[in-house]
Amino acid sequence: MYNFFTVTILRFVPIYFVISCLVAAYFYPGGNLLDPQQVGYSFNHNFLSDLGGYTSRSGEINFLSQFFFNLSMFLFVAVGIGFLFVPMLFKDNKINFYSAIIGSFFFFIGTVFFAGVGLTPHDLYRSEHIFFAINAFRILMPAGLIYVFVFFRSSVPNFYAYLTLAFFIFTTSYVLYQLFGGSPFDSIDALKQHVTIQKFIAFASTINIFVLSFGFKTRIKYLSIA
């Protein structure tokens, strides 16, 4: 059971997310925030959320693209549930165990917010969509920091602690960028900058979750549970 929730799920969802984004990009009809005439999806002109729009930025039906993208976001709930099992992998040390519970709680809420992004397309539920998208990353900040602490104190190789530290730094930087980085509406260059940074942070988070599953696998082996 622990192997399923803390390893299998944490590997499956990130892989599914990446594949879904590629499939969704393929089916995306066109348009971006500043140019509704654009044909198809552009990785440096479109936000990821554009894939989940009920209609595309060009005003066309966007069924297949939104289906794959929104489902992949919704599946992050499973990652959150997986993280609720992680504290048991650190039960051999009281401080680690209780810290992991707090960290997992934040991870769970953060992933529920990601699912919320998938359930609120930007063109139908704009304010809810922005709320979930912005706060998901803010909630993941304490989650990442607490797990850095847990990993450094546990027998998990330090590589995972450094990786999570990098994730924490990226997430914090992105949150600051969201607060002070200007508006993507300002110019096409501003849009490209926002879009590129969003993709970087989204895929960094995805890779982090995927790689952490290997760290958790080492704990499962160490504790001889499955």
Next chain:
Amino acid sequence: MYKFWCVFIPRFFLLYFIVAIAIGYYFYPGGNHLDSSQVGYDFTRNFLSELGFYKTLSNETNFISSFFFNTAMFFNILVGIGFLFMPHLFNESKYAYIFAWVGAILMFFSCLFFALVGLSPGDIFFKAHIFFVQVAFNLVFLAYLFICLAFYFSQISKKYMIGSIILFIISIIYAFHIGDQPVIDAIEQKELFQSTFTMKDLMLNAINQKLVIISMNISLLMFTYGFDNFIKRRGL
């Protein structure tokens, strides 16, 4: 592994399907094939596929309802993969093993087509939607027949076949009922649809469709108990 794919996955699917239908029902804005002014979803006047429509027949946005219904249909892929693990449970008997493999392959393709139903809402991909529905149902009935035969030739209780027998009886009645009915796109050929079908026809079709789906799901659930019994007995 066998327990995960043959027992846990189909049961998870059934649970998700029921929850998704309930959520879809709650959020469905309204309209049916003959009355676009209907408010909300009506189990006796709406087909299940309508929950997956991009826009409802009342011409309203149907995002939440379609998301849950279509994802539930899409998860059929997992059930299809799960059934490919099933034949190994029947390898004690040669006939049971062969029938199980035929049933598993048919079930895999049936599930694939059910998943495609979720990817082709009837209001925007009508022809593809009807094609996928018809192929999926035809394959699933054959698949259940072969899985029943596998159970019959195995050394396990025959009680796990009850759900399928109920399904076959309902399906045969349903097939006779809809056999001579024309396939008409209720959106593109609205007037023809309304002149061909009465509300009574619509209600009969909608209720029958739900009976078939319910019996299919009961049958699937009973199979999982049969598979679980095999897995426990053989310590897999």
